[in-house]
Amino acid sequence: MDIAFQGEHLLPGDIGKVFVILSFGAALLSALSYYFATTNTNKLDNSWLKMGRIAFWANSISILGVGVMLFYVIYNHYFEYHYAWAYTSRSLPVYYIVSGFWNGQEGGFLLWTFWQAVLGNVLIWRAKSWEKPVMTIISFSQVFLASMLLGIEVFGARIGSSPFLLLRNAVEGPIFSRPDYLSFIKDGQGMNPLLQNYWMVIHPPTLFLGLASVVVPFAYAIAGLWQKRYKEWVAPAISYGLFSAMILGTGVIMGSLWAYESLNFGGFWAWDPVENASIFPWLTLVGGLHVLIVYKNSGHSYFTATFLVLISFIMVLYSSFLARSGVLGETSVHAFTDLGMFWHLVIFILVFLALSVYFLVVRWKEMPISKKDEDTYSREFWMFVGAIFLGLSCFHLILVTSIPVWNSMFGTKIAPPTDLVGHYNVIQASFAMVIVILTGFTQFLKYKKTDVTRFFITTGLYLVFAAAITALVVYVTGLYKLHFVFVLVMFGSIYSVLANGKVLTDSLKGKFKLAGSAVAHIGFALMLIGSLIAAGTRKVVSNNESGNINIKGFDRGSTDAKVGGDIHENIMMYRNEPVKMGPYTVTYIGDSVSVPNYYYKMDYKRYDANGKIAEEFILKPNAQINPQMGLVSSPDTKHYLFHDLYTHITAIPEIKDKPAGSGDEAAHGEENDDKNYEEPIPHEVAVGDTIPYRDGYIVLKSLNKEAKVQNIPLTGDDIAISAKLEVVSHTKTYQADPVYMIKNKTVLDFARKVEDAGLKLRLSKIIPDKNKVEIIVYQQPQNKRPWIVMRALDFPYINFLWSGTIIMIIGFLLSIRRRNKELKTV
Amino acid sequence: MKKSAIFGLIVIAIAIATIITTYSSSSTYGSFGDAKKTTEELHIVGHLDKGKELYYDAAKDANYFSFFVKDNKGEECKVIYTGTKPQDFEKSEQIVLTGRMTGNEFHASTILMKCPSKYTQDKIEVTEFKAKAASI
Numbered sequence: 019m020d021i022a023f024q025g026e027h028l029l030p031g032d033i034g035k036v037f038v039i040l041s042f043g044a045a046l047l048s049a050l051s052y053y054f055a056t057t058n059t060n061k062l063d064n065s066w067l068k069m070g071r072i073a074f075w076a077n078s079i080s081i082l083g084v085g086v087m088l089f090y091v092i093y094n095h096y097f098e099y100h101y102a103w104a105y106t107s108r109s110l111p112v113y114y115i116v117s118g119f120w121n122g123q124e125g126g127f128l129l130w131t132f133w134q135a136v137l138g139n140v141l142i143w144r145a146k147s148w149e150k151p152v153m154t155i156i157s158f159s160q161v162f163l164a165s166m167l168l169g170i171e172v173f174g175a176r177i178g179s180s181p182f183l184l185l186r187n188a189v190e191g192p193i194f195s196r197p198d199y200l201s202f203i204k205d206g207q208g209m210n211p212l213l214q215n216y217w218m219v220i221h222p223p224t225l226f227l228g229l230a231s232v233v234v235p236f237a238y239a240i241a242g243l244w245q246k247r248y249k250e251w252v253a254p255a256i257s258y259g260l261f262s263a264m265i266l267g268t269g270v271i272m273g274s275l276w277a278y279e280s281l282n283f284g285g286f287w288a289w290d291p292v293e294n295a296s297i298f299p300w301l302t303l304v305g306g307l308h309v310l311i312v313y314k315n316s317g318h319s320y321f322t323a324t325f326l327v328l329i330s331f332i333m334v335l336y337s338s339f340l341a342r343s344g345v346l347g348e349t350s351v352h353a354f355t356d357l358g359m360f361w362h363l364v365i366f367i368l369v370f371l372a373l374s375v376y377f378l379v380v381r382w383k384e385m386p387i388s389k390k391d392e393d394t395y396s397r398e399f400w401m402f403v404g405a406i407f408l409g410l411s412c413f414h415l416i417l418v419t420s421i422p423v424w425n426s427m428f429g430t431k432i433a434p435p436t437d438l439v440g441h442y443n444v445i446q447a448s449f450a451m452v453i454v455i456l457t458g459f460t461q462f463l464k465y466k467k468t469d470v471t472r473f474f475i476t477t478g479l480y481l482v483f484a485a486a487i488t489a490l491v492v493y494v495t496g497l498y499k500l501h502f503v504f505v506l507v508m509f510g511s512i513y514s515v516l517a518n519g520k521v522l523t524d525s526l527k528g529k530f531k532l533a534g535s536a537v538a539h540i541g542f543a544l545m546l547i548g549s550l551i552a553a554g555t556r557k558v559v560s561n562n563e564s565g566n567i568n569i570k571g572f573d574r575g576s577t578d579a580k581v582g583g584d585i586h587e588n589i590m591m592y593r594n595e596p597v598k599m600g601p602y603t604v605t606y607i608g609d610s611v612s613v614p615n616y617y618y619k620m621d622y623k624r625y626d627a628n629g630k631i632a633e634e635f636i637l638k639p640n641a642q643i644n645p646q647m648g649l650v651s652s653p654d655t656k657h658y659l660f661h662d663l664y665t666h667i668t669a670i671p672e673i674k675d676k677p678a679g680s681g682d683e684a685a686h687g688e689e690n691d692d693k694n695y696e697e698p699i700p701h702e703v704a705v706g707d708t709i710p711y712r713d714g715y716i717v718l719k720s721l722n723k724e725a726k727v728q729n730i731p732l733t734g735d736d737i738a739i740s741a742k743l744e745v746v747s748h749t750k751t752y753q754a755d756p757v758y759m760i761k762n763k764t765v766l767d768f769a770r771k772v773e774d775a776g777l778k779l780r781l782s783k784i785i786p787d788k789n790k791v792e793i794i795v796y797q798q799p800q801n802k803r804p805w806i807v808m809r810a811l812d813f814p815y816i817n818f819l820w821s822g823t824i825i826m827i828i829g830f831l832l833s834i835r836r837r838n839k840e841l842k843t844v
Numbered sequence: 845m846k847k848s849a850i851f852g853l854i855v856i857a858i859a860i861a862t863i864i865t866t867y868s869s870s871s872t873y874g875s876f877g878d879a880k881k882t883t884e885e886l887h888i889v890g891h892l893d894k895g896k897e898l899y900y901d902a903a904k905d906a907n908y909f910s911f912f913v914k915d916n917k918g919e920e921c922k923v924i925y926t927g928t929k930p931q932d933f934e935k936s937e938q939i940v941l942t943g944r945m946t947g948n949e950f951h952a953s954t955i956l957m958k959c960p961s962k963y964t965q966d967k968i969e970v971t972e973f974k975a976k977a978a979s980i
Contacts, residue, residue, distance in 0.1 A: 391847050399847075406855055414862045421870065433871040436885035436942050436953070441869050445862065588928050590906040669902055669928040807906045807928050 023186070025200040026098045027091075031182035034087030035169075038180065041080035041131070042164035048073035049157035056150040056244070070153060071142055077160055078135040084167070085119075085128060088181050092118055097203045100188035101125070101181045107208035114214055120222045121209060123342055123357055124167060124181035129223060131163035133230035141234070148254065151241035152234075159233050162366045166359065179357045211615075211642050211650045217276035221269060225296065228266025229334050232299050234258040235306070236331035236370075239324050243377040248386050252314050255327060257837045259307045264830035266300050271823045280652045282666045284811050285553060286819070289442040291346045294419040295337030298412055303330040305408035308401045315465045316398040318388050321378075326409065328374040333412070335370060339363040346422050395470050397463040404456035411449035418442065443553075447503045450546060454510035457539040458484075458517035480520070484513035495814060500554050508550055514543035531836045538829025541822045548818025552662075559600040559663065559810035560589040587811075588668050591620075593804040594774050595713065596748050605748075606806055607636075608774075615640045618667055618806055622656070639666045639808070662813040669807035695778060695796035702790045711795055713775060714747040721791065725757050727768060736761045739784060741791060747775035756781040756793070769796075776803040871942075876921040879945045885953070888941045890915035892933070900929035913939055913950070923950045930957060 051070035058066055088101065092115055097103040105121035106114075120129050138156045145152055169180025185203070186194040193199050235255040242251030273296070278286040287293065306326030313323045340346055343363050344356030392399035418441070421434050435441040459477045462468075488509040492498050497505060522536040591597055591606040598604075605621045617638040626632040641651040653666035692698070701709045709716040718741055725740035732738055737760045745752040757768040758781040769780040776798035783792035872878075874886045892898075896912040909929045914920045923941060936957035943952035 394847065403851065406851075410855065410858055410862065413859060414866065417863060417866050431873050432867075433873050433887040435866070435869040436871045436887070437869075441866075445865065588906040590902045669900075669906070805902060807902045 021195065021197050023098075023200065024198050026184075027094075027096050028098075030087045030090050030096070031099060031184070034084055034091070034182045035180060037080045037083035037087065038164070038167045038169075038182075041077050041084065042161065042168060044073045044077035044080060045157055045160035045164045048077055049154060049161055052150055052154040052157055056154055067150060070150075070157070074135075074138055074142065074153065074157060074160075077157075077164070078139060081128070081132050081135050084181070085132060088125070088128065089119060091182070095206070097206050098185055098200055100183045100185045103185050103203065103206040105206070105209055107206040109205075110209055110214075113216075113219055114209060117213060117218045117222070118209055120226075121213060122181070124179055126222070126226065126342075127163055127166045128181065129226040130230050131160060131167070133223075133227045134160055134163060134233060137231055137234055145254070148238065148241060148251070151245050152237040155237035155240050156233060159370075162369070166362065176358055177362065179359060212280060212652070215276055215280040215652075217272055217279065221272040221276055224265060224272055225269030228262060228269045229296075229299065229338075231258065231262035231265060232303060232331050232334045235262065235303070235327045239327045240373065240377055243324070243381045243385075246381070246384065248320065248384070252310050252323070253837070253841055256307060256310050256314070257834060257841060259303060259310065259327065260830055260834045260837060263300060263303050263307060264827055264834070266296075266303070267830075268823070268827055270296050270300065271820075275820070278816075279655065282651050282653055282668075284653075284664065284666075284809065285556070286816070287549065287553070289439055291419045291422075292341050294415050295340045298333040298337050298416060299330045301408045301412035301415070302326050302333055305405035305412075306330055308405040308408075312398040312401050312405075316392070316396070317386070318390075318392050318398050319402050320386050320388070322402065322405070324378070324385075326405065328378075332367065332371055332374065335363075335367045336416075339367055340419070340423075345426060393467055395463060395468040395473060397460055397465050397468070400456055400460040400463060404453055404460065407449055407452045407456070411446060411453070414445055414449070415442075444501055444503055447501075447507045447550075451503065451507045451510045454507065454514045454543055454546060457542065458510070458514040461517050461521045461536065461539070476520075480513060480517050484509060484516050487516075488512050495551050496555050497551065504550055504554055507546060511543040511546045511550070515540050515547075518543070534829050534831075534833030534836050536829070537832055538826050541824070541826025541829050544818050544822030544825060546822075548815055548820070548822055552813040552816035552819060555814055557600070557812040557814075558587045559602065559812050560587060560665075560808060561599065587809050588807050589809070591806050591808055593776075594747055594750055596623075599810065600812070604810070606804075606808075609804075610638075615642050616670075618670075618808075620654075620665055620808065622663070637663075637665045641667045641670055657817075659817065660815055662816050663810065664813060665808060665810045667806055668809050671805060691778070692796065694798060696799050698780075698794045698796045700782065700792050700794045702785065702788070702792050704788075704790045709793060709795060711777070712797060714745065716777075716779070716793070716795065717744045717746070718742070718791070718793065719744050722755070725755070725759075727757055727759065730759075730761070732761070735763075739781065739791075741779075741781045741793065743770075743779060743793070745772050745775055745777060745779075747772075747777075750774070754779050758782070758784060758791070773804075875915045875917045876919045876945070876950060877917065879921075879950060883944060885942060885944045888913070888915050888943075888950070889938065890941070891938055892936055893920055894934065898929070898933065902928070910949075913941065921950050922948065923952050925952045925955055930955065933957065 048070050051066050051073055055064075055066035055070055091099045092102045092106050093112075095102060095106070095108055101122055101124065105125075106118040110118065119125050134156065138153060138160070141152055141156065142149060166178045167180060168178035169183060170177055186199065193202060196202075235258050238251040238255040238258070242248055242255075270293075273293070274286040277283070277288070303326070306323060306329075309319050309323035309326055312319050342357070343360045345360070392402070418434065418438075421432055424430060425432055458480070462473050462476050488505070491512065492505055492508060497508060518536040518539040521532055522540070525532040525536060589597065589599065591604070593606050593608065596603050596605040601624050603623045603625065605623075607619045607621045609619065610617045617640045620637045620639065622633075622635050622637060623631055624633040635656055637654040637656055639651065639654040651667040653664050655665070656663040699711075703709060703718050705718055705720055707718055709718075720742045722740045722742060723737075725738040726732075727738060738757055739759075740755040740757045743754045743756070745754055752772045752775055754770040754772050754777075756770045756779045759766045759768070767780055767782055769778050771778045778796035778798075780794040780796070781791060782794050785791065871884075871886050873889055875888060879886055879888065890913045893912040893914050898909075898911045900909045906928060907926050909925045909927060911923055911925075911933070912920055913923050923943075938957070940956040941950065941952045942954040942956075943950055945951070
């Protein structure tokens, strides 16, 4: 293979590859140096520490170098690189080129290792006495991440996957034996249209920062065990852990906002394995944070705190394994395929798992495990219980999500539950109920010992109050129609909002440091309230009985929830034919094209009691026919304060090159064209008469005896008459003027089409003795007319979910501020 | 007994209960033959019989789509799905259906289809390359 390929730009790739190898080597050197710096007994010898730092900086700079080179390749459209070819194209706007950057798995790893490098630098700057052991762990993790990008062959096995792989090495094809192959590759494959959304520009970096930052509390926990500084690691770990939980939570919710805005499964959470995997570490980390605070305040639960912090990072690795190893196969729609890194990812998990187990076992006897039992009426006991329930909720998620993993491990053939969403909803709601109730009443308890009578009075009072509000909410929203466990979650969440609201008002009076947890808990409870009502009482707007034909042996409209959630949710819409659905009258009024997207204009009207238009707006859900993915449709949503109206396209006729409706008005006697219409119906009419037809009526307004037809000059005896017709189709009015002509003693006529109404009209005869004319009406059969199938859903109170998220983030920020202050004073 | 021990037992009990619930609600991969013997919902892996009619007429009913699937044991059955026809359904290589038998028809509540292009992006593009090379 000594072909001199023409036009390739190999330099940026070569530089990039050098940077990848450099980042790997530097991370390895940094990890070793920090290890020796930690174990070095000579306190005055700083040489290992210096070397560790320099190597880590070299690693950080190399990662930046890799990023710059990859961006250079993508930005300049060097499609000789597989990454640029597979994920971007020339037509992609610049801001999506940025998101093309993390479109592939390699980009994901790059982002992860980048954030880890940033965090490492922060730690070098701030960690002081913790720097050596903590940075040993961080650098060690950098080694693994860098190895994922290597893409080099060692003993016949490829290690990692390089983002600078050349297209001709990645894809096989006879074309690659031509030296000038690049001149045939004009453009890349472009980006998955679903990812062309502004959320996709910020969601991945946020999520990866969240995932990457879980390593910091993990490193502190290991360092605490390693250096036998069992108590000291807790305070900084709480600060970093709060940051991590906040960013990770934000990243996950951003993902669900993206799903809600641009995907068409009709919701914000689908319990897809990849989604679930992203919240494993969040659940264990939030649990871990609570137990860390318990330990800090009471000296109890040391082991549980350490365990939850350690397992959180293992969960990060496990979720990356689930998403990238291809193990999920047919159970997930957005898992990546295996890039040959299955075992590489497994080793990554096992090494860090072994490290955690090793330190827990070796230090088991020395760990400050309290022998005394916690008091039943103490805050620490119930915080501990809550954390365990977070862990149980995570346990259930892992159990179900990992079914394909169990199958491949044990050779079984278990399929996920058939009603997967229902299964997750009910079981996770049960855990959520316990957790929110705990976030409520635990706030009334004090550390160590509480006045029991007073506690019961306050708790009881708030419980009764919450029950009353719940009854009202459940009645108004119709939540009572669902499984009772959802009502209980609603109760718990409302209780939590009230109880934490009380704590918040108290804290405003003085004990401001308690505000953070109260605000975060209120946010969490509001998120649950919002998602419960929105998902639970989601209404299908697009159901309409008219126009549906019963098909024999088919139990349409079955209320059995187990049989097809989609029953009756889709509705057929003909252009300009208003359909009543729910409170709206909806009309499909046309499309517009902005290649590659087709926008369908849906006109929504709502009438008040007097029949006047109370509200009118247009939604433009779009669809694109992607060569790789078929119909990709994105919804459009009308946002109200208390509900959202969500509309998307579920089926469209085959898209022709020309958008429907731009048909040329002047028809030139196309015989074939008549086949597109039903049997023509002739009508003899006089001026002022009305011709009824299926969708409305046609009025002959007047006859124009001096009609002109373009390019046809009239001479002597020639006659040209046009009929001025007014077509009323539903609520719309159109004009048409078919022409009758006698030219050189031959009779001709020029039909006129009204595309939007699906009509063709001819003025075919003049009957002077009756003073009438003959108009022939051609109607398009129903299925030849422009149509779409759409689905419209109403999500009530979904804004509680989004506002709850923001409130929770504020709560986290307050807590971080508080813990950082404590750090300085200690 | 210490309170933490009691709590530990409760946690273990809940964990076991979770495993049992999950296991009992989990489904199986089967064939149409299995589906005829049970009233439970199950998963069937098969492929579309491209020789038989795919019926979807949005004008008559936008929520009715029927087709024929051959399962992995070679048995064929008519499948009815209460929704719109997924685009490019004809191109699917493999179909995973969830649902149950009603009479002689299988009523699917979900369809998961695997298209050749969706997962192995590179493969389909190779054919395009050939087309481009041939046009010179």
